[in-house]
Amino acid sequence: MKRILLILAFSLLLPALYSFDLFLEEQPSRITTFTVKAGGGLYRDEQFLTDSKLSFAAEQNGQRYRSVAQLSYDVLENRLEADELSISLFARNLTIKGGLFTHPWGSASTSHVVDVLSSRDLRDGFVDDLEAMKRPSAMLLASSYFKNSSLDLAFKPGFSPSYLVTEGRYSLVPTAFGSATITEPDTSNLGSWEAGGRYRTSLGNLDMGLLYFNGHHSDPGFTITAFDSVTFLPTSLNLTYTRYQLFGMEGSLLFDPFTLALEGGFFLSEDKDGTDSSLYNSRFAYLAELSYTHPASSAFLALAYQGRYILDYSSANPVDVDYLASYDGKAYENTLLMVVEYPFMQQRLTARAAVTYNIESEGYAVLTSLSYALEDNLSVFLKGTVYGAAGTKSSLYKSWDDNDSLQVGMKAWF
Structure with a gap:
């Protein structure tokens, strides 16, 4: 009950907090939304499935700014989270946005290989909404718009990794590591900064983009620090996150009612020679998608192929993170x-x-x-x-x- 009252208090206080009315004479527009989602069902193992969430969104728009606050409360988990808390300032063709939010990179609709500004949230498994599977992070974004092109420059003072689900039905921890003590590093400090940019341009029905990003793999590697003397299973792990540089491209070609989208990138790992088993090796990633939208009914169909190839791949070490993350012991997926x-x-x-x-x-x-x-x-x-x-x-x-x-x-x- 206290969490619900807190959300209601936010609905009254946040619009005024972000209004900038003390500095601007214009009369802003305000939008406030409260959403209730409730559901139930069964899992295959006959356990009951429940879903009960409350969401609050407050948005205020002025001629030179926009403020957004989006909060969600999971009633069953008693968990209150911020989905977005951001302020955007507009000056001619320049937009500066700061706060906690997600920002998409990529041209496809089914999946992405260059959408690296947000890590994954798999606490509820897979869902058919890419944005719902993203974890918002603290970011400063500058976007400049020209006649036929745009430029994004992003800086993140820290790194928000993917949620590591260690227990429950959606646990991501291998069975062999189930009893190990896991130590996670602090990735919220300036030493874990990330930064990059994307330039996009349009040539008729063709949109193309070039990307560069210096950041971290959202999934962790690990170092085993202690073993069980009898079973030889690990009892203590230290997680580590691999820094990489992404050199990527994206593009889409519209030939109505079809759209062809392409994404590709080279992830240059800090472990350039692939000798550190706790770090991910350099890799290529690529995606091609063909989609169709029916003009009259808005029916939508998309088919996509996504792949990757890992450099310096070796299956000799059974605890190498690249080997553990691969399928069927292959360097490609x-x-x-x-x-x-x-x-x-x-x-x-x-x-x-x-x-x-x-x-x-x-x-x-x-x-x-x-x-x-x-x-x-x-x-x-x-x-x-x-x-x-x-x-x-x-x-x-x-x-x-x-x-x-x-x-x-x-x-x-x-």
Whole structure:
């Protein structure tokens, strides 16, 4: 109850806090939204699935600024989090944005290989919303817009890694490390800074972009500091995050109603010769996506191929992080993705399905949903999630096969 009252207090105080009314004579516009989402269902292992979240969003817009506050409260986990707390200032063709937020890089819609400004949040497994699987981080972003081009310059005073789920049904810790004490480094200091830029330009129906980023792999490597003398399993681990430099490109070509999107990059690791087993090696990553949007119905279909190739790969060391993160002991990885969305009944009913299939592990994830808008501010939904593998090879998909679920619920906006 105290958390709910705190959110309500934010809804009253934040617009005034960010208003800048003391400095500007203009009358700003304010938008406040309160969202309730509740659902329930069953997992494959017959455990009950519950989902109950409250969200608050306050936005204030002036001629020369914009302030945003978005908070979410997980009722079941008793967890209050900030999804965005940011202030943007506008001066002609320049926008400066600071605070806690996410900012997308990349041209595809199903997945990305150059969207490196935000790490992943897999506490709820895979969801069919890329933005919902991102962890916001403290950032200063300067964006300049020209006639046919734009430039982003980003600086992050610290590094927010992917959420490491160490227990529960979505745990990311290997079974052999399940009883180990895990020590995480402090990545919020200036020594963990990240910075980079993206330049985009348009040539008719072709959009192209070049990127550079100096940052960290969002997933950790590790060093084993202690073993069990009987089982020889690790009992103590120190996590470490690999610094890299990304040299990337992205682009999209529109030939209505089709769009071809391409992304690619070279991640130059601080472990340039690939000899440190706790650090990720240098790698190439690439993605190609073909999507189709029906002009009349807005039906959407996208097919994508995503891959990577690791340099200096070796399977000789069983605790090398590149070997542990690979599938079937190979230096390469290939994944196929498909997304289809179709609206019915004058777009009040929407059916959506997303499929991911990893070729090396034969693992797959299938996400399906039906949503029906009862009113403009009220909808009900039915969601199904299936994880598994076509064969017997181990993978994240196979280890999550008990997380197959079916869920019904509602979402309301006020």
